[in-house]
Amino acid sequence: MSEVLWNTAASFTAQSTSITTFDSFAVSVVVKIAFALGLFFVVPIVGGYLEHKVMGRMQARRGPVEAGPFGTLQLVADGIKFIQKEDVIPRAADRWVFAAAPGVALVPGMLIFLVLPFGPGVFALDLELGLFYALAISSVSVLGILMGGWASANKFSLIGGLRAGGQLIAYELPLILAAITVAVQAGTLSLVGIVEAQATFMLPGTEINVWYVFPQILGFGIFFLAAMAELSRPPFDMPIADSELVFGYMTEYTGIKFAMFLLTEYGGMILMSALMVVLYLGGWQLLPGVPLPGCEGTGGLFDCGVTGTLLGVGITLGKIMALVFLMVWARVAYPRLREDQLQRFAWLVLVPLALLNLALVGVAKVVF
Amino acid sequence: MATTSPPGVGLMKGLAVTIKHLFRYPATQMYPKERPDLPPRTRGVIALMDENCTVCMLCSRECPDWCIYIDSHKETVPPAKEGGRARTRNVLDRFAIDFSLxxxxxICVEVCPFDALWWSPEFEYAEYEIDGLLHEMGKLREWMDTVPPPPPLDAGAVPPAEAADAIAKKEKELEAEAAKQQETEAKEQEAAAPADGGDGKPKKAEVKVEGAGEIDQETYDQLIAEGKSERIARSKAKAAWVRKEKERLAAEQEAGGGDDAPAEKPKAADVHVEAGEIDQETYDQLIAEGKSERMARAKAKAAYVRKQKAKLAEEAAAGGGDDGDGGAASSEAAGDEAPEDAEAAEPKQGKLADVHVEGAGEIDQETFDQLIAEGKSERIARSKAKAAWVRKQKQAQLEEGGGS
Structure with missing residues (x-):
């Protein structure tokens, strides 16, 4: 029995294409959607738990301890609580826009999970324009936030929403410029292709395999800062700024809609971390130049057995959680920037640096 | 710019502080599962030692929330001497604190000139109905059992003048008595034989012990090992020596003495005693034991009142003693560990004994074990067991007083 299961699993993972692709188109679609949704609802909860615990310990607290073993089910309990809460819509609010806003913010997050590769073959789609798709879709979230801020008929929400709009536009630019630089170096927009390109990238004139974080440490820093700002997380949480704006664009939201905004934030943390892992940290490669056990193909990263596949997924998730930890660390350590400082930092520091980075990498690409 | 550090150093410092805390043990106290470790001066609940209250109304008047309710009436005390003037005094009828206000x-604790109000660290008295937060006299008296002793003085601190005087006095007494000790002991040996035939309970007054400042080396070593100061250890060891000596003599004297005499116990409340004086003997002894002046005074005062009450009750019972119920727990006062035995046996002996009822710190082992088994904290169990012990002793005394 177990041998049959193993063989079945092996036949899936032997494919170089996605393990979620089947002969039947309908089955494939269902499996791919289930795959993306499952990831979207499970991984952010793990990340959220990590945030609760790390933030608690850094503040000399324990974090959640009561719900489930070591408080692991705290976010599940929170979700159940949010569902039970009354769903209030302010009388002056623009009802339909108000109700649609959390969904508009949430759905792009789900859609990005379709293209994120978590391991050899563990992805729903390998689009030729994967990176373009991810960045384009993630920009839609800001629409939901603007809608929520506008439709709440509340000055705090409106200011929060507009701040979010300004911030997301300002930081979208360095983010995209940094990502473009990676695409330039890799020569492809496919996320799986970028991982593959990193596995085969050698330092010029040597046989040493390095990830893109090494030649593009500047780009990685820009991407990391811009990603934190995109997510409106402290120290870049001016759109929420609970000491100035109550809760920014989320002020009027209660219950399940509020939970959707929160899930957007946690999902965003995961998907930005996943993008950084794919673009700069070698995807599911354990160490630069080390092939996964049981894997063949380019750089020892593809055509893996079951062991290699599971190991690859574990490595990716581990890297994602390490980046989430960094974000939480920054959140605990630093106070919020002022709104004008935020804009100044984006336009006068990050954008020029990102352009410089792009120019340097472009020149290097031509020279070597 | 005031800062001279290069840019980014501050950011790194911030990260360093937070990462340091990540690996530090959290400060969280798991309260409902673990009892918090409260300092002795915690303001948990206000306790009332009603014996000390003179209905001066200072607390009630000073209270910013006006949450202290006091009712009293005046009583006329007949003149102490023939031809004297009858005096009036206040009798406390009701003392209540509304903890919802x-x-x-x-301020009430601070302002009380007679040490009738005390802070207790107990805090778990939340109620589902707000009326329950109005604590009447009985409840306030019960909190008294949870009041911890005041923290000891710092090592090397100058002892309070009264305490120093009392210690000096006690030492002088002991020295003066040292000379007489031999013959007194001999006398006691003689007196022991006829006492056997009697009620088996020689009065403590007969068992007079004199020492030339001898100390109980065992107690002394133990206290020193517990980190007590040399002074305290010495005075306590001295007291322990006296206790042991008394115990030994009493044991020699005692023949059998089943104290199962059933007696109607006169209620202490019925007996009217004038307060305000202190029992000097108790006071000196407590001071000698290293208690604070304030504590010693309050306890001595209480001891005085108790003694008077007991005396009056005894007289009353002797007058109309019938065979009422004797009260359940009489003779099992403190059947417990060896160190406590020495002290526990003592108060049973007679009059002088009730001096020790409050202060010596004995606990009722049975109650203690039971409370611990019920999951109470060690501190609470100890204080309650202490109270239980005192209750039992009082009861035993009253019975004894009624019987003899």
Missing amino acids: CMYCG
């Missing part, structure tokens, strides 16, 4: 400022 109280803001725990502690």
